[in-house]
Amino acid sequence: MLWVDKYRPRTLDKIIAHEDIAQNLKKLVSEQDCPHLLFYGPTGSGKKTLIMALLKQMFGPGVEKVKLENKTWKVDAGTRTIELELTMLSSTHHVEMNPSDAGFQDRYIVQEIIKEMARNRPIDTKGKKGFKVLVLNEVDKLSREAQHSLRRTMEKYSASCRLILCCNSSSKVTEAVRSRCLNIRVNAPTEEQIIRVLEFIGKKENLQVPPAFAARIAAQSNRNLRRAILSFETCRVQQYPFTTNQTLPPLDWEQYVSEIASDIMKEQSPKRLFAVRGKIYELLVNCIPPEIILKKLLSELLKKLDSELKHEVCHWAAYYEHRMRLGQKAIFHIEAFVAKFMSIYKAFLIATFG
Template sequence: MLWVDKYRPKTLDHVMVHTDIAHNLKKLVKEQDCPHLLFYGPSGSGKKTLIMAVLRQMFGSGAEKVKVENRTWKVDAGSRSLDIELTTLSSANHIEISPSDAGFQDRYVVQEVIKEMAKNRPIDTKGKKGFKVLVLNDVDKLSREAQHSLRRTMEKYSAYCRLILCCNSSSRVTEAIRSRCLNVRINAPSEEQILEVLELIGRKEELQLPAGFAARIAEKSNRNLRRAILTFETCRVQQYPFTNKQTIPPMDWEEHISEIASDIMKEQSPKRLFLVRGKIYDLLINCIPPEMVLKRLLHELLRKLDAELKHEVCHWAAYYEHRMRLGQKAIFHIEAFVAKFMSIYKSFLIATFG
């Protein structure tokens, strides 16, 4: 088992990084009438860990007995019928789903699938009004139509269904949904907090840590706890005992983007653009978020650029990121940014060197 799963806190009492939030959530759950919750914050900050701890606090160890299903729903979409296939994780008390996986059909998922799940009322126990919990991931990636449908579902089935929503950016969630939830902001952990977790894992795994080694991993993690733990385990696999001079390996996808940036700088041509497109597509089909691909690619390109070009390149990166958020196919917009960069850089080289 990966350390990131092995040492994931099981209860709100064991949460190390966001102890104040965990304490308040524990009090909220004890009241037996938990509101809809919206967890938001950067990747690797601990949103999923807190959500699982809340579910365990609500339903006990039964929340961990989950089964993974690939289900196909038949949805009536006006004049035609659609088959929508989605992966769900479910226990006796909760269901976890990512409606945005359905792409432009996400509104039908929200309207029909969630409605069907919410209708299945739990049995009343010991005189208490029972409820099921629906965990919806990546709510910020839902279309406006899907978010409007979600608002109606929240109102209609709130008596016996609670929603726990999870996203990176609350600004892309409609005000109507945010106002119907208790908003829980999960900040990225500090380097000191990450260091504390790494040292705890080191003690439990009985590892000898050289002075400053865990601090270097924490520094390179960019305040992403999941990434720090994965990097720590990678270092353990690559070389143990650890040494002071041991290199902290970058993530594979980061190395891949670094290669793409080098390819772009070496040659600006339609042939090279086609080659780069294939490499970007490899990243996207391996589930690297397109926003992260564009951001990292910009970072790598800026490191190699003259100061006078940086402002213009940042402008076009922001332009294509905005277009990407509005569109459906991320590859088109990332490729358009690469093409624009090639045009700007080639013009600069011609003007400079003739």
């Protein structure tokens, strides 16, 4: 088991990175009730860990006994019957699922399945905890329709059911849903917090961690706790007695993106653009989300760019990201950004060096 999972805090008390939130949550559920919750924050900040710890606080260790179900649901949608397959984790007290897996049919999941579950009270209620918890992941990927159908469900069945929503960006959750929840922003952990976590793990593993080394890992992790712990373990595997300036293994896809960036800087022509296209396809095929590619590409390009161009390039990156969200074929838009960059950069080079 990886350290990430091994040393994942299981109770609110043990949480290191977001102690304040943990304490607040503890106080919240000590009243034996809780509102709907919406956790949002960047990846690797500990949302899921907080949620699980919170559930454990609410229901005790019973929530950790989960079973994995792969259920097929038949939804009657007017004239035809739609079959939906959904994976969910369920314990006696809660259900976790990822409704956006159903793609454009997520509306039916929300309308039928969630409503169905919300309607059924847990059988073994003993008076006070007469509700079950639905944990919905990636709510920001839900379609607008699905979110609209969600909000009525939230009100109607609030007696028997609490929703815990989890997403990266609250801006993609509709106002209506947000206002029905207690919003909890989970920041990316600060570097100090990351260092503290690393030290904690080091102590548990009986490792000597030079403080400067931990700081380097934290700095390189982009304030992503998961990434920090993983690269910490990688370093441990690569070379144990840590040295301060030990090389930190890079992430492969990031490496690849920076290769693309240097390709772009070297030559600006349609032919080169075609080569870049092939590489972007490679990344997309390997499940890297296009937004992340674009973002990383931008930051790689900015590193090498003259400062007077940075503003414009950022503007265009934002422009094409917006268009990408409007469309379907991410490759068109990423490529358009690359072409735009090439055009700008070439004009700049000619203007500067003649």
